[in-house]
Amino acid sequence: MLRGPVYIGDYAKVEAGAEIREHTVVGSNVVVKSGAFLHKAVVHDNVYIGPQSNLRGCVIGKNTDIMRAARIEDGAVIGDECLVGEESIVQGNVRVYPFKTVEAGAFVNTSVIWESRGQAHLFGTRGVSGILNVEITPEVVVRLAGAYATTLKKGATVTTARDHSRGARALKRAVISALQASAIDVRDLENVPLPVARQQTARGSAGGIMIRTSPGVPDSVDIMFFDERGADLSQAGQRKLDRVYARQEYRRAFPGEIGDLHFPSSVFDSYTGSLLRNVDTTGIAESGLKVVIDASNGSAGLVLPSLLGRLGVDSLTINPGLDESRPTESADTRRSGLVRLGEIVASARAAFGVRFDPVGERLSLVDERGRIVEDDRALLVLLDLVAAERRSGSVALPVTTTRIAEQVAAYHGTQVEWTTTSPDDLTRVGREETTIFGGDGRGGFIVPEFSSVFDGTAAFVRLVGLVARTQLTLSQIDARIPRAHVLRRDLATPWAVKGLVMRRVVEAAGDRHVDTTDGVRVVEADGRWVMVLPDPSEAVTHLWAEGPDDASAQALLDEWSSVVDSAGH
Template sequence: MAGGEGTRLRPLTSNQPKPMLPMANRPMMEHVLGLLKRHGFDDVVVTVAFMASAIRNYFGDGSELGVRIRYAVEETPLGTAGSVANARDLLGERFLVISGDVLTDLDLSALVAFHEERGALATLALKAVEDPLEFGIVITRPDGAIERFLEKPSWGQVFSDTINTGVYVLEPEILDLVPSGRPVDFSGEVFPAALAAGRPVYGWVAEGYWEDVGTLEAYLRAHQDVLDRKVAVGDLGFELRQGVWLGKGATVDPAAEVRGPALIGDNVTVGPGSVIGPYTVLGPNVRVGENAAVERSVVHDGSHLASGVRVEGSVVGRACDLRQGCHLEEGVVLGDEVFVGAAAVLKAGIKVFPFKTVEMGATVNTSIVLESRGARSLFGRQGVTGLANVDVGPELALRLAMAWASTLEKGSTVTASRDTSRAARVLKRAIMVGCNAAGVDVEDLEVATVPVTRFQVRSGPSQGGITVRLDEQDTQSVVIRFFDRDGIDLDEAAQRKIERLYAREEFRRTFASDIGDLRYPARTLEYYTAALMDRIDVDRVAKAGFKLVLDYSYGTASFVMPNVLAKLGADVLAVNPYAATARSIGGDRQGAAARVADLVRSSGADLGAVIDPGGEHLTLVDDEGRVLADHEALVLLVDLVTSRGRARRVALPVAAPSAAERTCVSNGAEVTWAKLAPAHLMEVASDRETDFAGSLEGGFIFPRFLPAFDAVATVAHLLDLLAEPDGGTHRLSRWSSRVPRIWTAHEEVVTPWEQKGTVMRSLVERLAGRDLVLVDGVKVLDAEGWTLVVPDPEEPVTHVWVEAASEEAARARVEEQAARVRQLLV
């Protein structure tokens, strides 16, 4: 299979398909064909799509390599299975599927023998890897029979480190399971269909070398493995001495030094005084001048490195020209035919796309094409986060907005908002410029709460929304959050698409006449209030005459709440009732709740609440002045909405207290489990059957109004739940007294990234036969509570949560479970 574009390897794959990318001076596909030939496969069908002519022109009919090659052209993307099925006329007997762009020396003969012994319809070659996130996880039984597939999981779904290598032995009849006319993948559709039909599908765990070579880091690492002879790739050339290989016609000046392991390609020239350091690969026809230094780098064919050039841990594309004294720092990647002027310095991690010029003496310390080193991904738990005007500055915001807008149709509309901070104001303006430049109109709400922004997206003409705010946990940082057309946080697939466009800077740039417009929608707060009132029995609430104490935390909820409370006829004592950035940052939530509790008791109020500056979360205080912890408030609200018949289905995060689930069951409501990420809880809450959802951080969702956290809506619904038709009210303390004591404990276990998959696989194996919940991480249920183990998606740690019958038991159990996780670390 040779149809891949290799987008993550750009700019190296900008002008050539990934199978043609040089690996130890030969195309990766040539190494694959050599492996096939060594195991007796001499009739090869190659599926081609992207830049197919480059592959055809190089390999021809395969006679030079001792194999027969025929080609199947994929006119439109068909997926892995669709691509193979497209060549069904050439596949009349048992066949093997392998990617043309991997580096491997798997024992294909043993794989075929295993397939024959099991009488399988399909046998998959499996491999244990350090980081399984970018691959399809496969879980097998002891006899090799496949039990479950999971494509490209999040860390919370990593139940094994055994992944699908994309190497299969298949019987021709499996193609009958491939629908025609649309993209179809083997792992996502065909193999699960075969399992569902009771057909034998097996996994064979390989012991040899396998590397996807999907990233630039993996590309350099694979070369190191070749030079260390960790993978068998055939003859590297004449071995001048141990670990130093020389190609035909290569010339190394006697005054030059080559420190192995290193590979010098055909017709390479190395000038006097130069040092070719360890793990360097010089492609054919490369010229290295005097006193140059190259180490841990790959230089493709035909490039020229002038005297005094220094290249460290970098990749230089074909036919590049590096002039005297220039310096490529760690992680620099140059596309084909890049010119770098004399004495220029390219700082670490810079990517330069093909045919570009770096002027003489220039210091390139900002990205030409931004690389992805440093952070594992652009998006985090909340959105795009970083130090204001350092990590997240106007330049990043503009490019990020252009990437996002490029995923939308030209002429679309988006909604933008911010908090009161100047940092958010600057970044939002850059975002609006980026959207307009990509041909997208912007409705600017200026300063608004997050829920109001979501509401405007859902109710207006927008296809998405964006809001910029200071991070409540770190007031020097900002958070940029993106919403889809339903006002919900973007899912992981949409985030990845934005990241790809951002990294490659493949933005849509419109003509002057198509630049987007900027509008200021009118009466948004009035529409929001009216829509909320449609979900509330306003007359009953007003008749009850509630008395409230509300702390607005100097946030934007102070713009919204007065309109709502005016409709509900509540008597309100407002604390911190205006928006002020300086006062809102670094607020003490617990201290604010304690002050509200004092005011509730002294004023005889029915309830109190502290609303966060963004208007999404709140801390509840009952009529007796008791401050409810977030998990207690969750159980209380679950009890209220289910016992009063307002909710038949409730969405809860997997770490929710057992009392919340028991309350749902006793009141006849169904529970749907969600991941710990708030975005997933909102996604689950968007289901039409869900009536209520709540988080463990004081965020509550009433989906019939807005399937997202909204503190203002929560207060309004809470009053509606407490109000009686005769004008009386339920006391909130009556419901808070029903909440049982909840004892939980949490601990973090430092876990290297490369061991997370191994830890989770070992954990699942140890817990075989136990009552498990595999929604996010591994949750083990028992009579006294539960234990939850979840790998962190952003940090090298694993979280361990427990619930037990007492504080002492919870602390003892979390320490015990954390110790068990540490034992799994190798």
């Protein structure tokens, strides 16, 4: 909505749902996202104004980024090339000098002149993430890839890959040229599922880089760094990369040392061949199972042709084509996709349906009646199947998983090894000899006999084999597992008080049992528990609680939310 008089410059983009009120000046090449509100604001060229942000009577210098839900009040002036983080508040008449960062959730009431209030970490939970061409530009990507190359030996090989979006395609080219210019040989897989990129990286590369659209956020990208085993870069590796990037000490090759670029062939055949050699597929061909597979227009569909024929299962594949305009999906599209899949499964009388995420890393299930098996239930169903067949060994699960998983594992003579919520910790346990299964309860499954990382395709093959051999339907297995009641809540917490929050939680726990595998988990005498975990990359604290029913879990969340809030005020 525009209400004049306003001035809007050339090539500016104002999304539907933004409100620009009288006496506002918007320069050229400015992006104003949906839900933003501007009144009497003067915005110079090349500024990004995020969704739900609120600017009144302020001046914003050129090339500055105002992130989601930031509030800038009357009389404030933000200099050139600044970054104002999500949900931060800059009070009236405050001056933020050029090249400064105001961190997410900060409340700024004095001018920021010398010190930058930025966060020091490049890495979030999924690698380096940010809005395409706002936070993650080709220049940033070249510097990142140069820093990564500098941590490796000259002449080493790095495998690169991407999802099917245009942004990832453009940025991967920047990665490749930066790596070659730093004396690194590159094996470029182009568009492949994430598990295939990891597996190929583990075949003789010093590391890998995958660029993909952030799940559920179509205008953001994640740059994921892999180690020589194809797993996410360890915390130590991330810190090393962080250091080189911050100091900008890049190693450049001499002209005679520029790296080579290869495009390996038959990547999918070697992946499926290795998968079928390592995962038990006995009984599938004889079972006459019929399954429906939704490739959700993503790269998982690229592996299916070479897999399904050799698997010997009667299958129907829907949405196999790549759609570069939809490299990720919102929760709503995912949900409606699952509902549609359920209808097809029920009418085709199939044993079950699976739906891959766009990069083939995660898997969602629909039972034979066409009902959606929620992600946390799907974890228990697969756990039950694997444990019943193996009857020994251990299962890797994050500490936020329902304790019913312990009952299911123990019933079949296996035990649970609890890990932190970070995927690299699950991967570490997934590599251990005794591990028979791993999962995160959000559609990520580890099939240790094949690889120690999340792999949707491997989980699918494992599931088909298990169902073929047990002769039970998914709804029968689901029905014999008790219901779990784990609830989750996220609270905004300024960076400055994160340490204080954890101290408060430990104090409030008193003499109750406290587990500090990850964050702080407080266990009540009757087995109810709550877990408080500060987010490593955002100004947020996550809470999980489990009780015998939803109401008791909700009560626990309320009780501990007030403990967390009290530290923030």
